Amino acid sequence: MRENREFILGQTRQYLTILDAAIEEFSRLGYKATSMQVIANRAGIPKANVHYYFKNKENLYREVLNHIIEVWNASFDEIQNDEDPAVALDRMIRAKVRLSYTHATASRLFANEIIHGAEHLGEYLKQDMRQWVRDKSRIIQSWIDTGKMDPVDPVHLIFLIWSSTQHYADFETQVLTILNRAEYESEMIDGIADFLSQVILKGCGLQAP
Amino acid sequence: MRENREFILGQTRQYLTILDAAIEEFSRLGYKATSMQVIANRAGIPKANVHYYFKNKENLYREVLNHIIEVWNASFDEIQNDEDPAVALDRMIRAKVRLSYTHATASRLFANEIIHGAEHLGEYLKQDMRQWVRDKSRIIQSWIDTGKMDPVDPVHLIFLIWSSTQHYADFETQVLTILNRAEYESEMIDGIADFLSQVILKGCGLQAP
DNA sequence: GTCTATACGACGATAGAC
DNA sequence: GTCTATCGTCGTATAGAC
Missing domain, CATH: 1.10.10.60 (Homeodomain-like)
Structure with missing residues (x-):
């Protein structure tokens, strides 16, 4: 099939x-x-x-x-050890904001699945996702060890990036209601990415690229 | 009844x-x-x-x-105009992390309702919540205007605090799986609050209280 | 107030005509 | 491959005995 x-x-x-x-x-x-x-x-x-x-x-x-996971994996931005952390994290944040905009339904499907206990996603979380977080955490930790950024827990930093970006897809109804808008516009998405990149990077002791 | x-x-x-x-x-x-x-x-x-x-x-x-909204409103921390922004935001972040821990089911119920379009919550979002955000935004803006913190969009700052704190309740399954833990412990919750307060406050140009 | 029994529609799934 | 018809189960909701 x-x-x-x-x-x-x-x-x-x-x-x-x-x-x-x-x-x-x-x-x-x-x-x-x-x-x-x-x-x-x-x-x-x-x-x-x-x-x-x-x-x-x-x-x-x-x-x-x-099907969703394939799309997801293809869009998951890779960060490299020898990159400048500000450049890498900025790109990661912007990619995820864009993904929440272009693939909002996929994001909500994932959110639904996880809120409901992730019964159909257990293995994916344990295998692929845990490994992905482990790899990225190691890179972030190396940036910390070489004094390029503040000592913050790398795993929670990844959670922070995930949660703050996904929020605009998963809680779209709430966000748009409070902003009193009918739907997202491309400009708003850029503004969100600017805001999140600015605050999170500075919060880690990094200067915007 | x-x-x-x-x-x-x-x-x-x-x-x-x-x-x-x-x-x-x-x-x-x-x-x-x-x-x-x-x-x-x-x-x-x-x-x-x-x-x-x-x-x-x-x-x-x-x-x-x-019933949930009553509990929610009672726990919604108030911030004041004449407060030190670092103290107020730190307290707000810690209160919300605690709430996600002590009232995780309520948080998930809200999340479910909003992801599914908030059909039963429309008026609450439009009336109470929008007004709450407006009030707090005005206070944050006054801090910005008096040079006490960086010029960041107050509404998106509230969204950032909401999303990053709720994440630990709503996506508990994912968080625990990736951290390879069976359940949250009180120490972890304190660590999460420390992390979020540190990064978000510094990201807004504030020093930890 | 508390329970059993049941009406009746929607559900997932399949049989069988074409 | 495509469709209609239908099975058995579960859903919400209520009637009526106690």
């Missing part, structure tokens, strides 16, 4: 249509509260076809998560 | 038991994915009794939200 994704034309048009519809719907209410019927409706096909392409709901959800 | 809450004894023991059970369960999966049956099970009573005390699911959920 998975291999079909290679073929864009023909029999797999529905497969991709369903996957897109499922991402959209699962991101709204999470796994349990989302029905196969609304996914089928959004995809514009009978409910039975969804079961034909994806054996069951659980399976469809897993495919959706895998 | 609401007035009953005043009476702790007698007929209203079940009312409060159900409310507690509902807070717990709704915070796990959100409104739609939570069934009246699991709430009744957690409260240790027949499902029909839940419908007797709270007319329907919608009504029960509203009562739960109101």
